[in-house]
Amino acid sequence: MPIKTEPFVLNLGPVHPSTHGVFRMRVVLDGEVVVDMEPVFGYLHRGIEKLAEERTYTGIIPLTDRLDYIASMSNNLAYVTAVEKLAGVKVPERAEYIRVIMAELQRIATFLIVVGAFVNDCGAYFTPFMYMFREREKIIDLFEMVSGQRLTYNYMRIGGVSQDLPEEFLPAMDKFIEQMTGYVDEFDTLLMENEILLARSKGVGILPKEKAINCSISGPVLRASGVKWDIRRADPYSIYDRFEFDIQTGTIGDAYDRYRVRVGEIRQSLRILRQARQQIPAGGPVKSKVPNLFHPPVGDVYSRIETPKGELGFYLVSDNSISPYRCHIRPPSLINLTALRDMIIGWKVADLFVIFGSIDVTMGEVDR
C-alpha cells in the first residue's frame, strides 16, 4: 500500500536567493516533488509603457534601459530601431557598426551572468559566478568608455549613437576579444563535463519543440528546443545580414541544452565582433540629423530584435505629436515564463531553480 502524503503550499519568493529578482512562485509540494506551480509577478511594475506616453521619443530611451537591466544596450537598440522604422530615419554606416558591436558585447555580458547564475542555481558556491563576473567586468569597462555608465547606458539615439567611440576603445576591444576567446574555452572545459552539473541539468525541464513554438517562446530557450529561429537571420535588422555566424540549436530542449546554446552564442558573438572590427569604417558621422523634438508621421510600427533573452519587440503608435500615443513592449522574459509551469511539474524543488535559472528571466522586463 503506498503511503499517502499531504501536499503543502510553499511560497518561494518574492524575496528568495534564487528567484533572480522579485518573482514569486506559489508551489504545491508533495514532499520534495512539485505538484503544481503558479507564478506571481508584478512586484517590480513601474508602468514603463504608460510613462512612455508622457515623454519625448528621445526621453523614452532611458526608460528602456530599465527593462532588462542587465542588457541595456540591447533594449536601447530595440527601441531606436522601432522609432527609425516608424519615421524612416537613415542611420550612418559607422553608427550601425557601433550598434552591432555594442549589442554583441552586451550579449556576451548577459550570457556570462546567465551561465554563472545557472551554475549557481545548480548549487556551485559562487565560484563560476565570480569568474564570469570577472570577464563581464571588462565588457562593462568598455561600455563605460563609450557612455560613461556601467549599468544603464542610455547610449543609442534615434538615427545613431550618442557619441563616437573614443580612441582607446577599439584596441581595448581587440584585447578583450582575444582574451575572451580563451576564457570561453576554459569555462567550457571546466563546466561542460562536470559530472554533477550533467546529472543536475541533463534531461531536466524538457521543453518540446511544438510546445515551445505554441507558447511563442523565443531566444536561446527556443533554439535549445531545436528550432532554428534567430531574428538576426530570420528578419534581419541593422546590418546583421553582412555577418557570418551560425545559429546555435539544441537537441531535446533540456536545461543543459539551453546552457550549451548560450555558451555557443558567446562564441558566435565573438565571431561577429571580429568581423565588425574589420569592416567598421574609420570615420564619419555617428548620428544623422534628427530634430530634438522629434515628430514621426502618423502611423504605427512593430519592430523586433534578438536580445539575449529572445524577441524584444516595440509596438509604437504615433499621432504626429512629440510623444508616442501608445508604446507597447513585447518582453521576451515574460513570454518565456509562460512555459515554466509545464516544465517544472513533476520535478523536485532543487530542479525547480535549475529550470527557472535556465529560462533566464529578468524581472525588470517581466513586470515593466
Added chain:
Amino acid sequence: MTIIDLNISNLVSLQKGLPPDWPGGFWWHFLVFTSIVINAVLILVMAFIYVERRGLGRMQSRLGPNRTGPQGIFQPVADALKVLLKEDIVPDSADKVVHWLAPLIAFAPTLMIFAVIPFGNGWSLIGDLNIGMLYVVSIASVSTLGVFMAGWASSNKYSLLGAMRDVASVISYEIPLVLAVASVVLITGSLSLNQIVQNQDIPFILLQPLGFLIFFMAGCAEINRSPFDLLEADSELVAGFHTEYSGMKFAMFYLVEYAEALALSALISTLFLSGWRGPLLPPWLWFVGKIFFVFSVMIWTRATLPRVRIDQLMTFTWKFMLPLALINLLVTAVEVLALPENSLWLMIPVNFALTVALILIGSKSLTVGRGRVEV
C-alpha cells in the same frame, strides 16, 4: 563487568607533561581538561572560519574579509560579537521549548567527540578510551536530532524540508561511514583512537585508499559539506533548518557546522593520516597541521562542485558507496587473516589496484535516476 575502565590513571591523559600526583584528583582534572578542550575547539573553529573565508575568496578570484585586523584575522571575532548582540527572534508559531533546546542538542554531542581525539600520544580528555571509535560513531549522529528538532520546531517549511533532507542523508551515509571505519579497526585490532595512531607505521590512507575515500565522502555528507550540503542549500531552501534562528542560537548552529568539520578533519587525520605522528615537530603541531590540510580539501570541494539532488544523493550512497564499502571490508578481512605478521605493506599495491578497479566498475554501472515523477 564494566566495559569502560574508569580509573584515574586511565583518565589522566597528559601523563607525560604533568606531575604524577596532580592535585585534586579526578574531578579537578576533568574540569581543567574539559575547559582546555572546549577552548581549543572554539579557537580552532575560529581559525577554520577565517581559513575558509579567505581560502574561498582566493579560489573565487576575490579577496575575502581583510578589513578587521591585519589580513582580516579578527573577522571571526567581530562576527561572533555581532551575532551575540543580535536580537533573539522566535517565531510566533514555533514550538518554543524544542526551538530553544535544538541548538544545545546539536552542539553538545559535537563537542563530546573531542573528548577522545588524541592531540598527542595519549593527549586527550579521556586518553585511551578503549572503545573510542565506537563512542565517536554513536555520539556523532546525535546532533542530527538537534537539526531535526530545529527544523520541526521552527514551523517553517524551508526548515522542515532541510531537516527532512538531513535525516535522510545522515541515516544513509552512516552505514558506509561505519563500514569504512570497521576496515581500519580490522587492521589495528583496536577501537582506541590512540592505539590506532600508534599502529600507523604506514599511514592508513595507503593501506585503505578506498576506505579513506568512502570515509571522506560519507563524512562530508554527514556534516553537510558541499557537494552534499542539501539541508541548507542556499539557492533552494534559503538557509535550511536554521532559517528561523537568530542571535546566539544561530551562532550555536554556525559553531556546530564548523565544529563538525573540525571533528571530521580530526578523525580523518587520526584514522588515515597517522594522527599526531610525524618527525621533528611536536605531535600536537603535526596533528593541527593535518587537520588544516584535510579542511583545505573540504574548502576546495566546496569551491568547485555544484550540489547533488536528494534522490541522486540517495542513489550514490546505496548503489555505489555501500557495495564498495562492503567489498572493501571483506577484502581487508581476508588480507588481515592471510597476510603474515609485519607485512602490512603488501596491502598497498593490492588495495590501490582494488580501489581503481572498483571505482571504475562502480561508476560505469551507476546510473542516477532522472528524478521526474508523474503527478
